[in-house]
Amino acid sequence: MSRARSELISAYISKVYMRFRLLDTQMSHNYVARGFGGGNLLCAGGRIKRNAMSEPNDTGDGDESRVREQSRLLKERIARAQGLRNAAEGRNPEQTAAQNMSGLGRAFRLGTEFIAAILVGAVVGYLLDQWLHTSPWIMLVMLLVGFAAGVLNVARAAAEMNKAAPVPPGSDLGPGEDDE
Amino acid sequence: MADPNKVDPIHQFQITKIVPFGDGGFAFTNSALFMVLAVGLILAFLILSTGRRAIVPTRAQLMSEMLYEFVANMVRSSAGTAGMKFFPFVFSLFMFVLVANLFGMIPFFFTVTSHIIITFALAALVFAVVIIYGFWKNGLKFLKLFVPSGIPMYILPLVVLIEFVSFLSRPISLSVRLFANILAGHITLKVFAGFIVTLGSLGFLGWLGALLPLTMTVAITALELLVAALQAYVFAVLTSMYINDAIHPSH
Numbered sequence: 001m002s003r004a005r006s007e008l009i010s011a012y013i014s015k016v017y018m019r020f021r022l023l024d025t026q027m028s029h030n031y032v033a034r035g036f037g038g039g040n041l042l043c044a045g046g047r048i049k050r051n052a053m054s055e056p057n058d059t060g061d062g063d064e065s066r067v068r069e070q071s072r073l074l075k076e077r078i079a080r081a082q083g084l085r086n087a088a089e090g091r092n093p094e095q096t097a098a099q100n101m102s103g104l105g106r107a108f109r110l111g112t113e114f115i116a117a118i119l120v121g122a123v124v125g126y127l128l129d130q131w132l133h134t135s136p137w138i139m140l141v142m143l144l145v146g147f148a149a150g151v152l153n154v155a156r157a158a159a160e161m162n163k164a165a166p167v168p169p170g171s172d173l174g175p176g177e178d179d180e
Numbered sequence: 181m182a183d184p185n186k187v188d189p190i191h192q193f194q195i196t197k198i199v200p201f202g203d204g205g206f207a208f209t210n211s212a213l214f215m216v217l218a219v220g221l222i223l224a225f226l227i228l229s230t231g232r233r234a235i236v237p238t239r240a241q242l243m244s245e246m247l248y249e250f251v252a253n254m255v256r257s258s259a260g261t262a263g264m265k266f267f268p269f270v271f272s273l274f275m276f277v278l279v280a281n282l283f284g285m286i287p288f289f290f291t292v293t294s295h296i297i298i299t300f301a302l303a304a305l306v307f308a309v310v311i312i313y314g315f316w317k318n319g320l321k322f323l324k325l326f327v328p329s330g331i332p333m334y335i336l337p338l339v340v341l342i343e344f345v346s347f348l349s350r351p352i353s354l355s356v357r358l359f360a361n362i363l364a365g366h367i368t369l370k371v372f373a374g375f376i377v378t379l380g381s382l383g384f385l386g387w388l389g390a391l392l393p394l395t396m397t398v399a400i401t402a403l404e405l406l407v408a409a410l411q412a413y414v415f416a417v418l419t420s421m422y423i424n425d426a427i428h429p430s431h
Contacts, residue, residue: 085256102406102410104406104407104410105410105411105413108357108361108414109353109357109414112353112356112357112360113349113353115356116349116350116352116353116356117345117346117349117353119349119352120345120348120349120352121345121349124348142345145338145341145342145345146345146349148342148345149342149343149345149346149349150349152342152343152346153346153349153353
């Protein structure tokens with residue numbers, strides 16, 4: 001949750017920067033006043049100025065290169081943002097999600113996963129028994145299957161949570177490569 | 181309350197008819213009223229707060245943007261970019277459960293999600309979406325969900341049976357978790373609040389002793405607010421995980 005929050009805050013800050021186009025320290029020429037070509041404005045000011053000056057044969061003037069430079073920077077920023085997003089997606093799907101559950105949420109999840117599977121097994125068995133007139137045999141078998149499915153559910157949920165949880169510092173993770 | 185020793189913690193879950201439709205037993209109930217109120221509040225809030233679309237957001241706009249980002253990140257991290265086409269679905273579920281849960285925390289309000297039929301209907305909707313989209317997208321490959329890879333043939337039937345039961349148990353656990361949390365929390369709250377009244381009938385010392393359940397009631401109210409938000413979150417997270425299964429059926 002804190003990650004999403006910090007992302008939001010940075011998104012908000014960049015929004016403010018975009019609006020005022022003042023404080024972005026990545027581009028030094030932003031400190032030039034806007035009317036003289038400062039800031040990120042790709043539009044009116046620069047163009048008008050260029051037309052007014054109307055220097056012949058001056059195709060490579062500062063404006064054009066400035067625009068190029070800015071679009072390059074913009075491209076870099078977009079690439080960086082996309083990289084961050086891709087990195088977020090490359091992680092194990094359940095990882096970040098399970099991380100954010102509190103202890104109460106996790107405990108309830110494990111409990112209900114287990115009980116629900118047993119209930120489903122018993123109910124399915126009961127209905128099959130009613131249908132095939134074999135009471136109570138299928139129900140007994142399905143109760144056991146449901147138990148197995150419950151254990152599977154819990155093991156799966158716990159594995160997700162274990163994968164998500166960071167390893168506590170200083171914990172012994174068993175013999176590793178760097179051991180003697 | 182006429183008799184202070186008679187506290188009925190279940191009474192708050194009773195469904196009453198507000199506007200009956202004919203004699204068939206159909207009616208606009210208090211449950212339906214609060215569902216409409218919840219949806220109305222969500223709609224009003226989102227439409228009004230995002231109406232101006234300001235670059236520098238107001239507090240309300242920032243709040244709905246945060247809600248959007250929160251759910252979008254959740255869906256993206258659980259189900260990937262392919263899961264984002266289910267974003268409106270997950271967002272609607274999240275907002276509905278959240279607002280319904282929080283409505284339940286207001287005194288004299290009916291808690292929609294304290295009835296298992298509501299939560300089961302939501303879970304069944306999720307699974308209808310998962311199954312239909314899974315078969316539509318993957319065809320029969322969707323059945324791979326029940327066949328983990330690398331299992332020897334002789335044990336496969338048993339494993340498939342277990343996986344099948346495990347799959348069937350998901351909507352049950354999804355709905356029971358939400359319903360049980362809300363129901364248990366509200367009953368506990370009511371019982372502790374009832375202790376205050378009961379003790380209070382004993383006179384001054386009773387009122388003094390009633391401070392203890394009063395403290396508990398305040399603490400449980402805070403806990404219930406947490407549970408309300410948490411369970412909405414858990415519901416939405418698991419929904420997006422199950423949608424991920426529909427998109428990528430192999431384990």
